[in-house]
Amino acid sequence: xxxxxxxxxxxxxxxxxxxxxxxxxxxxxxxxxxxxxxxxxxxxxxxxxxxxxxxxxxxxxxxxxxxxxxxxxxxxxxxxxxxxxxxxxxxxxxxxxxxxxxxxxxxxxxxxxxxxxxxxxxxxxxxxxxxxxxxxxxxx
Amino acid sequence: xxxxxxxxxxxxxxxxxxxxxxxxxxxxxxxxxxxxxxxxxxxxxxxxxxxxxxxxxxxxxxxxxxxxxxxxxxxxxxxxxxxxxxxxxxxxxxxxxxxxxxxxxxxxxxxxxxxxxxxxxxxxxxxxxxxxxxxxxxxx
DNA sequence: CAGATGTCAGAAATACTGATATGG
DNA sequence: CCCATATCAGTAGTTCTGACATCT
Numbered sequence: 099x100x101x102x103x104x105x106x107x108x109x110x111x112x113x114x115x116x117x118x119x120x121x122x123x124x125x126x127x128x129x130x131x132x133x134x135x136x137x138x139x140x141x142x143x144x145x146x147x148x149x150x151x152x153x154x155x156x157x158x159x160x161x162x163x164x165x166x167x168x169x170x171x172x173x174x175x176x177x178x179x180x181x182x183x184x185x186x187x188x189x190x191x192x193x194x195x196x197x198x199x200x201x202x203x204x205x206x207x208x209x210x211x212x213x214x215x216x217x218x219x220x221x222x223x224x225x226x227x228x229x230x231x232x233x234x235x236x237x238x
Numbered sequence: 239x240x241x242x243x244x245x246x247x248x249x250x251x252x253x254x255x256x257x258x259x260x261x262x263x264x265x266x267x268x269x270x271x272x273x274x275x276x277x278x279x280x281x282x283x284x285x286x287x288x289x290x291x292x293x294x295x296x297x298x299x300x301x302x303x304x305x306x307x308x309x310x311x312x313x314x315x316x317x318x319x320x321x322x323x324x325x326x327x328x329x330x331x332x333x334x335x336x337x338x339x340x341x342x343x344x345x346x347x348x349x350x351x352x353x354x355x356x357x358x359x360x361x362x363x364x365x366x367x368x369x370x371x372x373x374x375x376x377x378x
Numbered sequence: 379c380a381g382a383t384g385t386c387a388g389a390a391a392t393a394c395t396g397a398t399a400t401g402g
Numbered sequence: 403c404c405c406a407t408a409t410c411a412g413t414a415g416t417t418c419t420g421a422c423a424t425c426t
Contacts, residue, residue, distance in 0.1 A: 107351050161385090187384080223246070229362055326399095
């Protein structure tokens, strides 16, 4: 009988929890939470993205994403128009300050991820990526 | 620069979120949340475990675990003595009803995990387990 | 009309912080 | 004394649910 604390499911949760904890530690000096960092990464990759798309990409609810965005706007890291040119979606963009802070955050997060992968060879890292993608697809 | 939505960190979070969502769906008919299921698995594996140990094993705070335990005790799935024979820790155990319900939950969770791994060969599954363990150790 | 988005509100579960007491 | 455990209180952020209006 498999479903126990040595199961794949528990390992995935354990790895995610450990990574999240280390990322919070790394980002704390910048005053950023992991969710805020994820939001800024998504905005940087997809300028003009809507809050609903951000919520799905960051695995939080629309309400939480809106609260999170308000804080980032207040700090001048992110910018949103008050009115949409077309449709309902309000396109979100990084400010110059936000882009600069994200750059520093990415360095810190890279260090954490490098540490996580430090005991794996290059081929093992590629295999891990591929297997995780296969797991995600199978559950979709 | 690597830290984006195609990074290993994002894949781990994505896989965990997808798995959690499917587990919630599978356990809902039994009236169990994923956290409650994790708690019961831990109690089953380690009869007499303390609430603090349960909290660490389920990746929640002691306060949340105590609230969670009260609900499970109320439903008659778990049992805790009012006074400790020795020390402060109150040893937790499953009731007969709890053991029976956990058995049914494990079957449902097994199906979800099997689905997650359905596109991986046996060797790939072993490699995934090993790599996740290496990631967890490296972040510890 | 259906679908996606933004917004609001209330209830519930959770996390964080700090404090206190008990026992090894 | 130090440490882990249990418990309580307050604050805050998050989720869930439902609802409603706007725009394609």
